[in-house]
Amino acid sequence: MEKDNVxxxxxxxVKFDNHIILDDVSFEIKRDDTLAIIGPNGAGKSVLFRALxxxxxxxxxxxxxxxxxxxxxxQKLFVEKDLPLxxxxxxxxxxxxxxKIHQVLLEVGFQHESDHFHNDKRVxxxxxxxxxxxxxxxxxxxxxxxxxxxxLLFDEPTAGVDVTGEETIYSLIHKLQKKEDLTIIFISHELxxxxxxxxxxxxxxxEKICFGPPLKVIDKETLTKMxxxxxxxxxxxxx
Amino acid sequence: xxxxxxxxxxxxxxxxxxxGYLGSxxxxxxxxxxxxxxxxVALPGIAIAMAMxxxxxxxxxxxxxxxxxxIWYLGEHSEVYPEALxxxxxxxxxxxxxxxxxxxxxxxxxxxxxxxxxxxxxxxTIFGAIVIxxxxxxxxxxxxxxxxxxxxxxxxGVDVSKVNLVYLLLIALVVALGVKFLGxxxxxxxxxxxxxxxxxxxxxxxxxxxxxxxxGVTSSILGILLAKYIGISSGPAVVLTSISIFLIGYAFKx
Numbered sequence: 001m002e003k004d005n006v007x008x009x010x011x012x013x014v015k016f017d018n019h020i021i022l023d024d025v026s027f028e029i030k031r032d033d034t035l036a037i038i039g040p041n042g043a044g045k046s047v048l049f050r051a052l053x054x055x056x057x058x059x060x061x062x063x064x065x066x067x068x069x070x071x072x073x074x075q076k077l078f079v080e081k082d083l084p085l086x087x088x089x090x091x092x093x094x095x096x097x098x099x100k101i102h103q104v105l106l107e108v109g110f111q112h113e114s115d116h117f118h119n120d121k122r123v124x125x126x127x128x129x130x131x132x133x134x135x136x137x138x139x140x141x142x143x144x145x146x147x148x149x150x151x152l153l154f155d156e157p158t159a160g161v162d163v164t165g166e167e168t169i170y171s172l173i174h175k176l177q178k179k180e181d182l183t184i185i186f187i188s189h190e191l192x193x194x195x196x197x198x199x200x201x202x203x204x205x206x207e208k209i210c211f212g213p214p215l216k217v218i219d220k221e222t223l224t225k226m227x228x229x230x231x232x233x234x235x236x237x238x239x
Numbered sequence: 240x241x242x243x244x245x246x247x248x249x250x251x252x253x254x255x256x257x258x259g260y261l262g263s264x265x266x267x268x269x270x271x272x273x274x275x276x277x278x279x280v281a282l283p284g285i286a287i288a289m290a291m292x293x294x295x296x297x298x299x300x301x302x303x304x305x306x307x308x309x310i311w312y313l314g315e316h317s318e319v320y321p322e323a324l325x326x327x328x329x330x331x332x333x334x335x336x337x338x339x340x341x342x343x344x345x346x347x348x349x350x351x352x353x354x355x356x357x358x359x360x361x362x363x364t365i366f367g368a369i370v371i372x373x374x375x376x377x378x379x380x381x382x383x384x385x386x387x388x389x390x391x392x393x394x395x396g397v398d399v400s401k402v403n404l405v406y407l408l409l410i411a412l413v414v415a416l417g418v419k420f421l422g423x424x425x426x427x428x429x430x431x432x433x434x435x436x437x438x439x440x441x442x443x444x445x446x447x448x449x450x451x452x453x454x455g456v457t458s459s460i461l462g463i464l465l466a467k468y469i470g471i472s473s474g475p476a477v478v479l480t481s482i483s484i485f486l487i488g489y490a491f492k493x
Contacts, residue, residue, distance in 0.1 A: 050390070053390070053393070053394045054393075054394075055390055055393050055394065070394065072390070072391060072394040074388055074390055074391055077387055077388050077391075078388070079387055082438070083267065083387075084438060084441040084442060084443055084444055084446065084447040085383070085387065085443070085444050086442070086443045086444070088443075089443055089444045089445070090387065092380075093380050093383065093384045093387075094395070125442075125443075127442065127443075128387070143391075147395075
């Protein structure tokens with residue numbers, strides 16, 4: 001693997017019961033890069049993440065730079081609304097230091113005193129299940145940041161977040177991009193977002209369709225390969 | 240109060256505390272019925288131990304450990320949701336247990352008998368409770384993270400499968416400890432009811448666990464005293480007391 005690469009994937013293949021989900025996917029990511037992964041439903045985007053995290057078996061090679069900390073931000077948590085787990089207890093699964101938790105909450109946008117409250121209750125004392133989609137997403141990002149990661153993996157950061165919340169999440173990602181030595185990899189459905197925030201894009205539809213700077217590599221041909229004929233990606237918006 | 244009653248109350252309180260604590264995780268894992276069904280497996284173990292002339296608690300523990308490893312294996316390696324298989328497996332072991340348990344001992348094995356609790360049982364229970372509390376506490380964060388999100392736990396390097404096995408083995412131990420006192424049919428109830436009562440009232444995990452332990456201990460002590468003074472069987476008295484506390488808690492919440 002080249003020295004300034006954070007990740008190198010070679011000939012990645014994932015099968016579930018003889019059904020091929022990902023086939024011969026190869027790409028590399030440089031340190032401090034921001035990579036977006038796009039593709040239609042069932043293209044294998046989340047499966048790629050799960051393979052990168054070592055959660056599922058795969059063929060081929062996935063090589064992370066040595067001593068790398070990966071922070072994973074899942075799409076959502078499948079928890080009951082009445083799960084008696086507070087934000088504070090959740091964050092303390094990873095970090096006991098209260099000052100660090102406070103810092104990381106500031107970083108994800110609970111900046112003002114009023115931001116620290118959810119329905120008049122301090123966010124830290126609020127149950128995970130009572131948070132709004134946007135708040136939960138920010139708490140999940142905070143959780144990922146607590147491990148001092150050099151890589152952040154976002155699985156559809158704005159799924160389940162309303163439009164205003166969506167802007168906040170992306171501006172947060174944008175802010176995180178400025179951090180030193182933080183590589184960001186995110187899955188998205190929205191081409192506008194990809195053009196705006198990602199330095200590189202990986203287009204996926206079981207196989208790699210394109211890879212490179214979004215404005216260069218995404219054209220009519222690659223879109224057709226991914227989504228079929230006559231699809232206007234700008235309207236492809238799932239929630 | 241005589242020393243024997245103190246011993247019984249101590250054993251009851253420890254069984255209540257450990258069942259409540261472990262039960263808090265079981266309720267979150269949505270495995271409550273597994274805990275209940277698991278207790279039925281103790282019956283053939285007790286019967287075989289009696290026939291061989293060894294301590295029934297040992298027989299119960301061995302049967303429970305085997306069944307626990309079975310459940311864990313199914314959960315890890317089978318695509319089929321294990322609940323149906325668990326139901327079949329446990330009713331089968333209950334039926335076999337009913338056939339092979341000598342009739343005079345059957346009632347005691349099914350519903351427990353606190354009068355038979357001796358000093359040795361007290362020692363085993365104290366030791367078992369300490370083991371359960373220490374190990375569960377040490378695994379608590381990993382166990383809870385695995386419940387909240389298995390992917391998140393695995394991405395942090397938590398061996399979720401191992402954590403689950405340790406947890407289920409602790410359940411087997413708590414059921415074995417409770418069997419002599421509550422019987423094979425009712426021990427599972429103590430893993431479920433105090434924890435469900437606590438979940439209704441708790442606003443954090445810490446509260447949830449403390450309440451579950453508290454309701455477990457209270458149900459045991461009140462139930463045993465009730466059984467003693469009215470002259471009824473201890474197992475049903477303890478379970479009905481815990482259900483009464485559940486109903487009061489539910490009314491209080493609403």
